[in-house]
Amino acid sequence: MASCKQCGAPLAANTNRCNYCGARNDVDLHAHLPYKTEQSISKRTCPGCRIALTTIRLLDDASLYIERCQHCFGLFFDRGEIEIFLNESVSHTNEINLEHIDNINKDRYRKPGGFQYRKCPQCGILMNRVSFGYRSGVVVDQCSMHGVWLDNGDLKHLQEWKKAGGQLLQHRQSAASKKSNAPTALPGPAKTAPRNSWENFSGELGWETAVAILWLIWKLLLAR
């Protein structure tokens, strides 16, 4: 069991705030992963604390630069980086341990109260709330342009989820439901107009049919 870096009291599972002294403890990086600070003030802002994030380099993989909040210990990964991180930090497993996946999810610390949509550290646009993976129990904030924000504890949880075969389960699940393709995104804040409705339309009808219909409409308009 991890202990509080300030007072030494034991930390409850998946909690980062000490019940005794109230200090926050970084349960993702300090205890497990070596990292090096590259830039103490980056241009990106913590979506929770509204302070400048710090750019760090994870020493396991010298090419992985991510942003970290020094106050809440949240982490921002550029698009695709979290997948790289999981691939490199957790070795591939061929076994799916459903019981263990359920147990780590039951153990997981839940923040009291509801959630708020938060702004992307890079562009400031409200991010979507997206389930990270099948039965991972982790909902991340995602900017489709820039990346994902993980609260402290999420990263460690995702590593455990992968170790228990969660990612394998996710791959099988998505392969099985490719046709019915259930979206994992929860209802987002900024529902943009269906941008690709024309693509769907022409995709379903076929390009020639769509052109023929347009031509017909044009003819009808001319004939009036």
Ligand SMILES: [Zn+2]
């Ligand atoms: Zn403490």
Ligand SMILES: [Zn+2]
């Ligand atoms: Zn923060």
Ligand SMILES: [Zn+2]
């Ligand atoms: Zn963004």
